[in-house]
Amino acid sequence: MLQRTEGIVLKTSPFGEADLIVTYLTSDHGIIRTFAKSPRKIKSRFGSSLEPLTCARISFWGREDSALPRLTQSDIIHSFHSIRSTLNCFLRVSEVIELTLNFLPEREASKKVYALLMNTMKVMESECNTGLLLVFYKLRLLEAVGFLPRFSGCGRCGKKGDCFYVSHGTVLCGSCSKGHQPSIRLSPGVVNLYASLLGWSIAKLDRIKPPEAFVSELSAVIDEHVKYITERSLKTKSFRAS
Amino acid sequence: MHGIIENLISELTRLPGIGRKTAQRLAFFILSMPDAEALSIAKAIEKVKEKARFCSQCYNITENEICEICSDESRDRSRICVVEEPSNILVIERVKGLHCLYHVLLGALSPIDGITPEKLKIKELVQRVRRDGIQEIIMATNPNTKGEITAQYIRELLSPMAVKVTRIAYGLPMGSDIEFADEVTLGKALEGRREL
Ligand SMILES: [Zn+2]
Ligand SMILES: [Zn+2]
Numbered sequence A: 001m002l003q004r005t006e007g008i009v010l011k012t013s014p015f016g017e018a019d020l021i022v023t024y025l026t027s028d029h030g031i032i033r034t035f036a037k038s039p040r041k042i043k044s045r046f047g048s049s050l051e052p053l054t055c056a057r058i059s060f061w062g063r064e065d066s067a068l069p070r071l072t073q074s075d076i077i078h079s080f081h082s083i084r085s086t087l088n089c090f091l092r093v094s095e096v097i098e099l100t101l102n103f104l105p106e107r108e109a110s111k112k113v114y115a116l117l118m119n120t121m122k123v124m125e126s127e128c129n130t131g132l133l134l135v136f137y138k139l140r141l142l143e144a145v146g147f148l149p150r151f152s153g154c155g156r157c158g159k160k161g162d163c164f165y166v167s168h169g170t171v172l173c174g175s176c177s178k179g180h181q182p183s184i185r186l187s188p189g190v191v192n193l194y195a196s197l198l199g200w201s202i203a204k205l206d207r208i209k210p211p212e213a214f215v216s217e218l219s220a221v222i223d224e225h226v227k228y229i230t231e232r233s234l235k236t237k238s239f240r241a242s
Numbered sequence B: 001m002h003g004i005i006e007n008l009i010s011e012l013t014r015l016p017g018i019g020r021k022t023a024q025r026l027a028f029f030i031l032s033m034p035d036a037e038a039l040s041i042a043k044a045i046e047k048v049k050e051k052a053r054f055c056s057q058c059y060n061i062t063e064n065e066i067c068e069i070c071s072d073e074s075r076d077r078s079r080i081c082v083v084e085e086p087s088n089i090l091v092i093e094r095v096k097g098l099h100c101l102y103h104v105l106l107g108a109l110s111p112i113d114g115i116t117p118e119k120l121k122i123k124e125l126v127q128r129v130r131r132d133g134i135q136e137i138i139m140a141t142n143p144n145t146k147g148e149i150t151a152q153y154i155r156e157l158l159s160p161m162a163v164k165v166t167r168i169a170y171g172l173p174m175g176s177d178i179e180f181a182d183e184v185t186l187g188k189a190l191e192g193r194r195e196l
Helices: A087-103 A111-126 A131-145 A188-199 A202-207 A212-230 A235-241 B003-012 B020-032 B035-051 B086-093 B122-132 B145-158 B183-191
Strands: A002-015 A019-026 A030-036 A055-061 A070-078 A163-165 A170-172 B076-083 B100-104 B136-139 B164-167
Touching (some): A019 A111, A111 A202, A131 A212, B003 B020, B076 B086, B076 B122, B145 B164
Parallel strands (some): B076 B100
Antiparallel strands (some): A002 A019, A002 A055, A019 A030
């Protein structure tokens, strides 16, 4: 049957001679992969609407559970062209997208994640050079999919603690952490920043300027946490390092 | 269906654009061909897989150390046209007028797929520019996101060197109607307008 929804192109992979597998984050069905016939031909009716980050109204054919429904229509709502046409900006957004693909299972609808990605890209459009936004996205995504690291109080007994145990995804107090792997000590500034990022709305982000050191420290802890869960580093990381 | 025919059919479906039905038609056609003709197809495949390799200078496909284009002395050797795949050279060569050298990257950058600069022949391009006194690099990577960021990456990499980096123009495909163009394509075409 024909289904209509709104979606953001997360990635595309060439298939055969001129076809494409397009992976969307949709507002109604979560992540879905669709098959698009011949978009790589010069005169394709899809035009540039299947380029990564494009938000479009789409229609696709396929049974409810079809693994690869066929994309029949795609009309651009917002191209987000400026993000993907600047190398540094595209690298940042690629990290956001890879993380989303790693944590949100296919076909699991999440209005929260959809709105989060949409709002994040809108901010990126006007200001891309912000590490804070990246950390905000990561924390909020992890919260939405149930993998939020716990920084405030021991994850076992609730007592105070400032050592984050990657293997447990939480801070543990002195008595609960006996015999466990080494941990990462969190500075109070980082714990505060973490709490603020979970409380603030994205619109408030540009009003506060936390020290760069806090942002990168928080970012590093989150990356370790993500690496532990997914059992590998993000592919986009290897690009940024190179 | 018979084992060996079935096998040929399923081998043929590996080719791009060949579905099961077409593969069946091809398989039965091959079966009906004179032996010599059918075998010469098989031999041609064998030969190309045995002999073909990348040109040590530009990464075009060749059977020699250096490809025909790189060894053609009549070409403009101060300009290099950069493409993603060897097959792109064939298409560009059909256009008369650009009688220059090429450099094949063997792909395009894609952070999300882990395609980093080291996985492409970018370092080798920079070496050529440095060594051979190249004056212009024409970036002819695909006009899509991957091709675009690849072009940008290379431009940034070459910026300290005295080489002009140009990018092929974006625009509407000839023979099409403006009405059917999307906003990004049309925007790019307007941006790249020029005086008549
Ligand atoms: Zn405890
Ligand atoms: Zn060559």
